[in-house]
Amino acid sequence: EPEVTQTPSHQVTQMGQEVILRCVPISNHLYFYWYRQILGQKVEFLVSFYNNEISEKSEIFDDQFSVERPDGSNFTLKIRSTKLEDSAMYFCASRDRYQETQYFGPGTRLLVL
């Protein structure tokens, strides 16, 4: 069964450093999402991406964040200058054109020191 994959599974970085989180969505899906889950809190929407552009972003998704689909298979989330409060689990999700169901990757646990 096709699945969403994410790399790395864990990342530790220093405050102020740039990080790139990578996702490979399911191959025939057209809508892509990033969510995050701070430890012990709810899963929060960050951004949605369709047709090579951002379709919606949350208040969390400020200028420090960017997304890209560089090569038709990968979908990346970049945090330019990480802060302590960016420590969280980041989930990528994708869905196809016809169904609302989103399929999630296993997540990347980011720890900012």
Added chain:
Amino acid sequence: GDSVTQMEGPVTLSEEAFLTINCTYTATGYPSLFWYVQYPGEGLQLLLKATKADDKGSNKGFEATYRKETTSFHLEKGSVQVSDSAVYFCALSAFSGNTGKLIFGQGTTLQVKP
């Protein structure tokens, strides 16, 4: 704005007990409703969904009915197993601008003891 509220956890049950996890929502329009499950150390997996009022979603013995009149989507299972221990998230799909983003409740941790 749209929101989802779940009952506080953790919920601790003995094996074979009946499970109910309450979920209510606030939304404009007619959202689709979902239950996702997160097993320890893993990502989110779709458990079941319902796309319109009075629909019942079911999977692996779990059920939830979309109740528009009470804006609820409570999760139930007649007989839980130790392997059901996980965090359960209720969510709605808000088709604002056709993005289909999911809005999640805070999650309810279920612990099933043998």
